Amino acid sequence: MSATARPEERVESEMDPHEEEALGRAYDGRLLLRLWPYIRPYRAQVTATILIVFPMFLLELAPATVVAVGINQILDAREMPGTEVLVESEGWTPDASLREFFTPALEWMNNPPDMFSNEIWLGMIFLVVTALLTVLSYGHQILMATTGQNAMRDLRRHVFEHISRLHMSFFDSIPVGRLVTRATNDVENVTEMFSQGLVALITDIFKMAGYAVVLFLLSPKLTLWTFAIVPILGIAAVIFRLKVREAFRAVRVKIARINTHIQETVTGMKVVQLFNREERNFSDFDRMNADHRDAWHQSIKYDSLLFSTIEMATGITMAVIIAVGTGIAEAGLIYIFIDYMQRFFMPLRDLSAKYSVMQSAMASSERIFEVLDMEPGVADPVEEMPETPDAMRGRVEFDHVWFSYGKTEGRAEEDIDWILRDVSFVVEPGEKVAFVGATGAGKTTIIKLLTRLYDVDRGVVRVDGIDVRDMPQQSLRRRIASVLQDVFLFSGSIARNIALGREDLDEVAVHRAAKAVEAHGFIERLPDGYATEVFERGANFSTGQRQILSFARALAHRAHILVLDEATSAIDTETEAAIQRGIHVLMEGKTAIAIAHRLSTIRDVDRIHVLAGGRLVESGAHSTLLAADGHYARLYRLQSEQVEAPETPAKLA
Amino acid sequence: MSAEAGADRTPDPLTEVAEVIGESPVRHALRRLSVYIRRNWRYYALWYVIILVYSAAMNTLPLAVGWSIGGLIDPAVSQAEVIDRCCLVAGLAVAGGGLRFISRLLVFNAAREVEYEIRNDLFEHLQKLPQSFYFRWRTGDLMSRCVNDLNSVRMLLGPGLLSVAQSPIIFVGAFIAMCTVSVKLAILMMVPYPLFILLARVIGGRLYLRSLAMQQSLASMSNLVQENIAGIAVVKAYAMEDDQAARFGDANDHLRSQQLSLIRTFAAMPALTGLLPAAGLGMVIVVGLGEIAAGRMQTQDLFAFAIYVRVLTFPAFMMGFAISLVQRGASAMLRIDEILSVEPSIADRPDAAPVESLSGAIEFRGLDFRYNQDARDAALEQVDLTIPAGSSLGVVGPVGSGKSTLASVIPRLFEVDDGQLFLDGIDVNQIQLSTLRSAIAMVPQDSFLFSMSLRENIAYGLPPGASEEAIRTAAERAELAGDILDLPLGYDTLVGERGVMLSGGQRQRTALARALALDPSILILDDTLSAVDAETERRIQTSLDEVFSGRTVLVVASRVNSVRHLDQIVVLDRGRIVERGTHESLLAERGLYARLAEEQERDEERSRMQAELDEPRDAAPAASAGEGA
Secondary structure (H helix, E strand, C coil), X not given: CCCCCCHHHHHHHHCCCCHHHHCCCCCCHHHHHHHHHHHHHHHHHHHHHHHCHHHHHHHHHHHHHHHHHHHHHHHHHCCCCCCCCCCCCCCCCCCHHHHHHHHHHHHHHHCCCCCCCHHHHHHHHHHHHHHHHHHHHHHHHHHHHHHHHHHHHHHHHHHHHHHHHCCHHHHHHCCHHHHHHHHHHHHHHHHHHHHHHXXXXXXXXXXXXXXXXXXXXXXXXXXXXXHCHHHHHHHHHHHHHHHHHHHHHHHHHHHHHHHHHHHHHHHCHHHHHHCCCHHHHHHHHHHHHHHHHHHHHHHHHHHHHHHHHHHHHHHHHXXXXXXXXXXXXXXXXXXXXXXXXXXXXXXXXCHHHHHHHHHHHHHHHHHHHHHHCCCCXXXXXXXXXXXXXXXXXXCEEEEEEEEECCCCCCCCHHHCCEEEEEEEEEECCCCEEEEECCCCCCHHHHHHHHCCCCCCXXXXXXXXXXXXXXXXXXXXXXXXXXXXXXXXXXXXXXXXXXXCCCCCCCXXXXXXXXXXXXXXXXXXXXXXXXXXXXXXXXXXXXXXXXXXXXXXXXXHXXXXXXXXXXXXXXXXXXXXXXXXXXXXXXXXXXEEEEECCCHHHHCCCCEEEEEECCEEEEEECHHHHHHHCCHHHHHHHHHHHHCCCCCCCCCCC | CHHHHHHHHCCCCCHHHHHHHCCCHHHHHHHHHHHHHHHCHHHHHHHHHHHHHXXXXXXXXXXXXXXXXXXXXXXCCCHHHHHHHHHHHHHHHHHHHHHHHHHHHHHHHHHHHHHHHHHHHHHHHHHHCCHHHHHHCCHHHHHXXXXXXXXXXXXXXXXXXXXXXXXXXXXXXXXXXXXXHCHHHHHHHHXXXXXXXXXXXXXXXXXXXXXXXXXXXXXXXHXXXXXXXXXXXHHHHCCCHHHHHHHHHHHHHHHHHHHHHHHHHHHHHHHHHHHHHHHHHHHHHHHHHHHHHCXXXXXXXXXXXXXXXXXXXXXXXXXXXXXXXXXXXXXXXXXXHHHHCCCCCCCCCCCCXXXXXXXXXXXXXXXXXXXXXXXXXXXXXXXXXXXXXXCEEEEECCXXXXXXXXXXXXXCCCCCCCCCEEECCEEHHHCCHHHHHHHEEEECCCCCCCCCEHHHHHHHHCCCCCCHHHHHHHHHHCCCHHHHHHCCCHHHCECCHHHCCCCHXXXXXXXXXXXXXXCXXXXXXXXXXXXXXXXXXXXXXXXXXXXXXXXXXXXXXXCHHHCCCCCEEEEEECCEEXXXXXXXXXXXXXXXXXXXXXXXXXXHHXXXXXXXXXXXXXXXXXXXXXXXX
């Protein structure tokens, strides 16, 4: 969703909260290609992971050969048929190259060194090969997992940093939980694909092809007979794939609903309990939960069917091999066949697990790239930032600014829903100004443009004499400390919540800021003072206390521009007055911009700007505005008539 | 900063776990799960019978294969006879496959059944837990237990249990079958397996600790992401991106190394267990070849043994895998139990008073309250207060003076000691929760909305099928009806997560409408209208006067104008009532209340002027939502 998303559109996009329904394909080349940049740095490991399969395959061929050699040795001793392991009785000889490859190994097995008897020698070879195979396959797994984890750490980091850079409007339109899922579960799913899906799949395909080739070279006739069952299995796998896709889809949609429901109930538990909704909630939940279980019953049915079909096929194949082999092959070869056929079938057994892994990995990577494809909306300039003239530090200027939350290009002038129309003003360094006006007059928008959460449509916003679009956003925002309407506290100590990770803010600076806004007292009374842990969303503080902490935070950062956005709604008037005094001291010589629907916040300002319908209708110091005899003056007179003379006149500097 | 944060991300690795529960985690998990397993005993009993038959079929198969091979080797046996023997092999395979299908179906479905039951229990339990629980527990952490850990438990019950219960049967069956061929070789074949138990102990224990550590690492990384996104406005405003990225980087690296260390152990298990049958076969080759040479055994018997190795490889492999599943599932069950074992401290007492409705008289008798034992200051101290039924009370005071706490203890959102709070003269702890809470409608300070339609949010406390009229009346009283009319979808507008689609003022008014839709004897408004502009607030106040009549009303406010007309006003400071009276008498006292009122008075007049100053702008609600005002 871009900067130009209209709120109405957002409402529509919200109507489909179960994005998981888009789940389908288990393979998408385009998506795999997009994952490549994350794997590229580890391509050496990936190559190694795949190459290691070849020695593993060769070693896997050995154990059955050892057994076959042993069996044939016995049969030879008894002068029974079966001298050569690799010869079919029909007179067909295996391909010369394979023979050349196998013969030295067979000779080696058949001729033990003098110190060993035949059986000891074979037993030793068997054990050494098996041990080697174990080591290799363990190494293979670790290599695979390490590569996957490394690549996914990079992907996760990229997703996280990209999300942080996205435009504010994006965060209004997408639930927090969904974005968290992108950086956590979705990345996790893609990782799974690496270790259990994709690489395993490549390995399996290599091995299956290898066994097919070796079997065919050993005995084409026996191979053709036994492979007659493969097409049947192929058809079963296709049917399975179609059926299971539906089943998995149903399962995912249902689990997503369940988890959303739990999450929402947990966060809104206070309301649930206050309104006695527990029972009704539970029966809703029970229904979802049962649906999910029933959806699984379907998928379990197909999964078990595939699994047992493969197992059955393995057994039947053994019978076929022996039946067909009678008369054309001796016992050693038959053992080799049985062993290799079983290894051939093995990967098919957990096909459904792999399918499921691939399917969810594809859906997850699709969703991840959806987020990564979103433009940050407000981009940092490429060129170097102009120098700030000292005299300009703290100066804020709006120069004929027009702004609309909707699209402006290609629209007729009268169709554009302007929030700000041709607004111009200058706040000189050290000046304190206030904006007043009704809801929707555009007060908060001014702050959003100033901190460049949005870009202007026309005109220029300058901070410290520089166009905000020519400044890196971080540099701009370091110049401005904001006290926002919605206070958010992070987990961690109170001290961290004031310093917000700025290392140059030491204990002294934090305490000074807290004292200035009357927060020091209540913080000191907490069990651990400034080290007290803040609970999730600041649940251990009252709304007013949270707002006060938000003030302390802004003051501690000592930016030369302070922005207050209707920041005192839950603070009593006396505390508020004290805060105002504190701000006055700490902000001496710095610029302050305040917005309030309660006029008390603006009692200390140098200049008042009055906004109405997106236009600046009046501005000036209290006295100037009085002298101008406009709206403000009329109101002031109204005030003097209605209110008995206040004991302490409003301080209007 | 980040070093400190890193330290609290890795709470001491789990040494305390076994101490706390006083038994091995696996035993604990099995004991807890046995309740659920017993409930589904039919599934499991049938499954067990089938496994026995399956094991018999699968263990006859190698003998049949050997028999067929014997026919192949022996020239005396005709080809037709060999084919007949092969048919037996195929028949056994078909029977085995069929039984396998049924057994998997049974055990996996049973696991899903148990998962369903545990999830229901978890949800039901969560709904009973008090606010103090939700203070302590992060949503991300709870979610990870409800999702990931439950999944691991299900894996324990499905594939885990399947292998753990079935493998021994197959092994015993195979041993008996092999003994019919050669006792000596059968024993040799089984020699390596006791090693398995040793492996299971060593690796299993390590696996348990590492999977617990990994789960914690995952949870803390999720929390970090969650917080970064939920607090993105602050992150951006204070240019914290780099600092947050660094913190995330640490958590991310930590998670990666935890996962890798888990995988290193996890992968070792199947690798080593795969060795066991192979080692057995190696010995059988050495001894068997000698036996055959000496004429004590047939070639086909060696063949049969080789097939047994293949039959046993998968169960042995699965056994290793199952050990990891069981360990992981056990640690997950422990984490789930951490929630389930929290006793709901606010619950109906068995001797609850038999009241069905409350008239609304509230009395505080020397109420003391602190949020936890080690809190230095009490949140409320020695509060004595009587609010007669049908009268109204205003609560004002400085920030953090205990106003919201005072309101929250009445519906027992927090626990108070016996003998301190009475409704209709009955101790609040003696009243059934449903009776108590249906007598009260409360608008909490944070106006949480559910991601449903506006209609459903307003009707949240009403029984299903609430009349359209009731919903509209509530919306009108909360001055919300006008806003709703301007929305394209009207009452069907979805409000989004936590109501993000609405402005702060609209959210508060929706929360108000939700309470006003009820017909409570007690109405509690906790600083309900802070984000509503002064003009709207005044209009709401007028309709509230009508709602107030005949009810007990408690209004918490940070500003005095919301309480001035109420029957009784108390001023709180640091948890104590410092002043009480009516607006007039308190003004005359010239204390804290009078000071607050004077500030307020000036404020009020300014606001009224400001409202007149602004030309009424026909702003689409969408625009105000965009403004986020």
